[in-house]
Amino acid sequence: MTLNFEHYFSMTACINHFIAVIFNRLYECDEDELLTNLHLLPPLLPVIDPEVALKACQEVLLKVKLLDNKQQQDDQKHADTTDCCGPPWHMNPDTSSIREEEEENDDEGQRETPAAQKHTPPAASSESPSPSSSKQSWLLRLFESKLFDVSMAISYLYKSKEPGVQAYIGNRLFSFPDGEVDFYLPQLLNMYVHMDTEVGDAIKPYLVHRCRSSITFSLLSAWLLGAYSSDMHISTQRHSRGTKLRKLILSDDLKPRSDEPSSGDVFVSPSRRTHQRSKSDATMASGFPGAGLRRTGSNPKVEAVHEEVRGRHVRTGFCCDESPERLRPQREFVKSLFCIGKRLATLPTKEQKTQRLISELSLLNHKLPARVWLPTAEHQHHVCRVPHTQAVVLNSKDKAPYIIYVEVLECNSFETSPVPTRIPETRIRSARSAENLDCGTPGNGSSMTSEHRAGSFSTVPNYDNDDDAWATDDIGQLQVEGEAQTSSSDNISQFSVDSITSLESKEPVFIAAGDIRRRLSENLAQTPTTFRRDPEDPSAVALKEPWEEKVRRIREGSPYGHLPNWRLLSVIVKCGDDLRQELLAYQFLKQLQSIWQQERVPLWIKPYKILVMSSDSGMIEPVLNAVSLHQVRKQSQLSLLDYFLQEHGSFTTEAFLTAQRNFVQSCAGYSLICYLLQVKDRHNGNILLDSEGHIIHIDFGFILSSSPRNLGFETSAFKLTSEFVDVMGGLDGDMFIYYKMLMLQGLIAARKHMEKVLQIVEIMQQGSHLPCFHGSSTIRGLKERFHMSLTEEQLQLLVEQLVDGSMRSITTKLYDSFQYVTNGIM
Amino acid sequence: MSQVEKKAGLLRRTSSSKKPLKEKVVLMYDEIFAKEDPAKNNPRFWDELFLMKVNLEYLESKLESVNGEEVQRIQDNINSLFHHCVQALGEEHQIKVVNALQTLCALFRGVHQKNKSASGFDIINMLMGFDKAERRMKDLMERLDSLLCGDSSESLKSLCLKLLLCLVTVTDNISQNTILEYVMINSIFEAILQILSDPSSRGQHGYDAVVLLALLVNYRKYESVNPYIVKLSIVDDEPTLDGMGVVLHQALTEYNRQYKDKEEENQGGFFSTLTSMVGSMFIADVDEKLSVQTNEAILLALYEAVHLNRNFITVLAQSHPEIDIPVTPSTPTPTTPTTPLGTTPPSLDVMNNPELPLDPNLQTSNLLITFLKYASIVMQDTKDEHRLNSARLCLIILTCIAEDQYADAFLHDDNINFRVSLHRMPMRHRKKAAGKNIPSRPLVCAVLDLMVEFIVTHMMKDFPMDLYLRCVQIIHKLLCYQKKCRIRLHYTWRELWSALINLLKFLLSNETTLLAKHNIFHLALLVVNLFNMFITYGDTFLPTSNSYDELYYEIVRMHQVFDNLYCMVLRVSTNTGQWKEAASKVTHALVNIRAIINHFNPKIESYAAVNHISQLSEEQVLEVVRSNYDTLTLKLQDGLDQFERYSEQPKEAAFFKELVRSISLNVRKNVSLNTLSQDVLLKEFSTIS
Secondary structure: OOOOOHHHHHOOOOHHHHHHHHHHHHOOOOHHHHHHHHHHHHOOOOOOOOOHHHHHHHHHHHHHHHHHHHHHHHHHHHHHHHHOOOOHHOOOOOHHHHHHHHHOOOOOOOOOOEEEEEEEHHHHHOOOOOOOOOOOHHHHHHHHHHOOOOOOHHHHHOOOOOOHHHHHHHHHHHHOHHHHHHOOOOHHHHHHHHHHHHHHHHHHHHHHHHHOOOOHHHHHHHHHHHHHHOOOOOHHHHHHHHHHHHHHHOOOOOOOOOOOOHHHHHHHHHHHHHHOOOOOOOEEEEOOOOOHHHHHHOOOHHHHHHHHHHHHHHHOOOOOOOOOOOOHHHHHHHHHHHHHHHHHOOOOOOHHHHHHHHHHHHHHHOOOOOOOOOOOOOOEEEEEEEEEOOOOOOOOOOOOOEEEEEEEOOOOOOOOOOOOOOOOOOHHHHHHOOEOOOOOOOOOOOOOOOOHHHOOOOOOOOOHHHHHHOOOOOOOHHHHHHHHHHHOOOOOOOOOOOOHHHHOOOOOOEEEEEHHHHHHEEEHHHHOOOOOOOOHHHHHHHHHHHHHHHHHHHHOOOOOOOOOOEEEEEEEEEOOOOHHHHHHHHHHHHHHHHHHHHHOOOOOOOOOOOEEOOOEEEOOOOOOOOOEHHHHHHHHHOOHHHHHHHHHHOOOOOHHHHHHHHHHHHHHHHHHHHHHOOOOOOOHHEEEEEEEOOOOEEOOOOOOOOOOOOOOOOOOOOOHHHHHHHHOOOOOOOHHHHHHHHHHHHHHHHHOHHHHHHHHHHHHOOOOOOHOOOOOOHHHHHHHHOOOOOHHHHHHEEEEEEEEHHHOOOHHHHHHHHHHHHOOOO | OOOHHHHHHHHHHHOOOOOOOOOOHHHHHHHOOOOOOOOOOOOOOOHHHHOOOOHHHHHHHHHHHHHHHHHHHHHHHHHHHHHHHHOOOOOOOOHHHHHHHHHHHHHHHHHHHOOOOOOHHHHHHHHHHHOOOOOEEEHHHHHHHHHHHOOHHHHHHHHHHHHHHHOOEEEEEEHOOOOOHHHHHOOOHHHHHHHOOOOHHHHHHHHHHHHHHHHHHHOOOOOOOOOHHHHHHHOOHHHHHHHHHHHHHHHHHHHHHHHHHHHHHHHOOOHHHHHHHHHHHHHHHHHHHHHHHHHHHHHHHHHHHHHHHHHHHHHHHHHHEOOOOOOOOOOOOOOOOOOOOOOOOOOOOOOOOOOOOOOOOOEEHHHHHHHHHHHHHHHHOOOOOOHHHHHHHHHHHHHHHHHHHHHHHOOOOOOOOOOOOOOOOOOOOOOOOOOOOOOOOHHHHHHHHHHHHHHHOOOOOOOOOHHHHHHHHHHHHHHHHHHHHOOOOOOOOOHHHHHHHHHHHHHHHOOHHHOOOHHHHHHHHHHHHHHHHHHHHHHOOOOOHHHHHHHHHHHHHHHHHHHHHHHHHHHHHHHHOHHHHHHHHHHHOOHHHHHHHHHHHHHHHHHHHHHHHEEEEEEEEHHHHOOOOHOOOEOOOOOOOOOOOOOOOOHHHHHHHHHHHHHHHHHHHHHHHHHHHHHHHHHHHHHHH
């Protein structure tokens, strides 16, 4: 039998009434299941005194009520003024059902607005807890309990057919932290687009509210709505709810309500600067930042509109808190990135693509900084520069995904903080120019006098010193360091120190040719293992470079690098690919990750963020410090184990053991993921290896019901090659046993929270034509893979079988050679 | 209304007029050259004058024909004409403005042609009168400035620039043009910058603006403080600098394209090798010569930008997809009427193109690449004076670039790879390079290639010593940078080594003829020191351990050359003579190379003897080299990684003076051609008014 969660939850609400029932239930449960669910009950078990418990419960309820009231006030305010934007949400016809029921328990009777009505019942019902065992009431208690979280809310929203419940949850959404709801945004929007009107109407107020308060939310919603609406038939799509809401958001009628002065600041503050810059061709014809992006936007329509806007803009004299430009800069920025992608796809060679990319990005740079940001990032920021020479085209056969690095300046709120002022690219030179070519900072070995040179034979010259000298962007710092060279200005000819010292030391200095030769080979050997530059695989070098190293290097070369809030981000721009499956996989992984964390199972996976921007474009957060197994193999020409030994040290070193453990934990995590999600197309180009030894699976293009070209390859549960096993220390090694144990623990933990995981996939199936939902048995199959009915012993056996099967699987090997033949992936 | 009618009538009459009939404007000119004040009888004289189509030839010839005494008499009238010209510039009536501009042109030119020998002060006096000169010129410059910056028609702006160019180039030696003193005081620098920063005006006037700027910067460059130099050196507005870069890039691209067309034309011919050689000589004479000259102005502008403005260096690397649209820089394109909405007219400008052209064959390019290609063309043939100057200027620009940290940084940037197809001179002993399969490499490789190419192809009797010195110094500067920043460039250094050794060989075999004209020891010293750089500091910048072995192999293989060089310098340094000291420096510099030769040669011989091999393979020699390093001691030489920084004064001053003179002559010639063909423009305005 399965344990009914609802009962646990309601219990916290009114312990004094139900404690007996609960204990009865508990006794009925399987011991196993009870144990696995124990974590849910920590506040319960020690509670013997029902009075204390009751008090605690009431406190919580009070808090919720307070929150709700506050929210409700806000909502009311909104409701008063929402008339322009779509059907006012409080006119929901479906609220009636819940209202009727509430009125039964209700002694206060009248309410001013239906909106308020919906929030007050919790308080009312808790005051007079009726022992009614009606289902609705149980449910209400559950909803009021503090364990009621977003995941449950979404689940009920999806499953419940009762309009009252839906409407109630629609309101409850307001009380959850934004961040938690954001995780389920794809589900919410997909429900909004594809489910019946009741659900849509229940969610809409929340969406509108969030759109008003956040540009990011607006854009994310608009993008997702576009993407999820695309599966509809073209005729219905145009009039669908999703499309309408999307239009509403993009029309930018959803501005923050209040006319606080701060909202004025948003756009006024940068205007002076841009006015000055408006001379430039970058921002030509645009009075405000970012809008200049349209130049690469390559859309004549936009141009026309823009001219118009500009006209108005000039007349109103930058007083533009009512301009429709709230979303524009970001949209233009994203659009120009995709335009670049599309144009790159037309070029035949990787080399041309990369060159073109660099030049296009350099043009883009002219329009930065602007009020644009990367939605994948954690912190609020403005994009200030794209170090264009660092961008590379990724390996793809006919499309042109590319990775760009983006310099950003963090700020409190990208909506209200002023856009950073542009610092010309050349500014950095003013600092550098003080440093002369032939007169390096003292002690860095660059302009060694004869004695230095002679003295430094044994010590291998240090790279870092040189780099540090090169890095002195900061003029102040330079002055401190460079006191010895203060006199040397640019035009004074620099027959420097060397000549003088040579006069002093008449003694000739001798050096051994052998030493020079030896140093050369030592220096070459010392260079950290970098990949060779390969015009056919330009990304390998860029991705191999350690992230810290890259950040340092780019920071040195950036005119903004000296700012304390400078950060480097990166993003992969994918054009022509549908990332909705990737997003689904991301959510799946993220959910499992948090489950494993919660259950303290040390499985390691790395969900990478996905931004779906339409049904054929999007952005991906790159995995840092990772290269694909294919690249590892091609560049190093070593087996995976030997590569580990090369990178981390010999078998007994701490570094190797750590890397090995990381490898095992990540392998176990991804093996489970691959099994549960039926991830296919697992060739070495799709598996990354990071600098700590973790493997990371990427490209979830074939999951659940879809597999590549239906060739029937890859029948094994997951990819486990003998190379992997070698790294784990062989079949009999402790680490391999540990690997299998981890998988078992992970599976048990995942099984416990199956609902949470399943729900993500199930909701997204609604109305979707994605290949991963092909056929009718997708969800059933997924559910079956959790093996709810098996005992732990049986599960252990299952894991053994899976591992065994995968290892033996000839098809994995076959698939690799198939990939090698068709795509050149080793 | 009446004016229009009159005008129309006039036009009709002129078009049908025969010889005996004099144009009305000519009659009016005659009046000016009479003693009387022309406005005396006809108060509307000046108004009417500027409504007439200007007859430049007549006015100019009239001015020229005036002799000394007459000048005194008509000076008042000429002053008055000048004054009214300046005033007419402020008129709303565009016809008047156009005519006034042209009349001013004629005035400047006519007066100067007449008084070639006269001092600048006389000319000022004659045109404006001493007492009023300052105010007149101030007015003139302000009016021009507002015309250039305002939203007047494009052809008007173009005419303003022509007038300025005409004024600037009116004397052969720009520094003797005293009127420019007023242009210095009343700066139009900002107007020029504005033209360059705006994409649409840049497309039409960029070329003139850039040339004008380059010339103005060269006014009394070395004698006084030139405000244009000061201002140019501190510009940091990126769009403006980029704009300048785009103009230069387009002009150079256009030249490269023309050259390529010519070359292909010639190669397509019957006797391909022969004709191409003859043809390339031919090109220089006929058509190309002119464009080489005009491009000297562009090259000068590039030089001034690179030399004076540190910020301009970034523009060099600013990449554009290569523009293959033919640009006609010096002829003003008839302006496309701007739409009432004020949308920008279509222009050739990349920045302005909302969508970059989608040609997959387009190679991305930047100013530096275009410049390198241009340099490779120019350097092919340095016999012609202009080409020699251009080549020299190219090398000077490269010197400036090689000295700049930022430029070096992007030259060596591993991420910025390009295929740069340099032009190579067809020569008897080598095939024309395949061209197609050049790998994509950091830009510095292209610079080095260019230097190697130059070294290899210019060993001739008429030895361009100056160019060689610059060339070797550029290589040296690049090596210094690589050594300092520990950049291990994957370059086939061997080509450079053998080119340098061949150069030494050439110097040796032509010692007597060369010594008559040049100090060959200085060049030899620089070359030997390049080798010393590799020998002593190779560990810091050579790409592989093998490359160090190869260096030794190359030296040992060519030991004869070094031996001979040593004998020669020893001989010269032991004799007394003017080269004694220079030669002895070379002897000292050779010490390590001689040590290497003396160390390895016996080892190799004994290896051959022991193994009974007569001819050692390269691999075997390398093996000997590798195993015998440890017994070789080298002497550390000082200052190998030091160099003298480039400075224009005093060394290059004479060169630039001459160059500017030649550019002035050339610009003057072209401007005169263009100002005469303004009919189109006049028609345009007559229809508007």
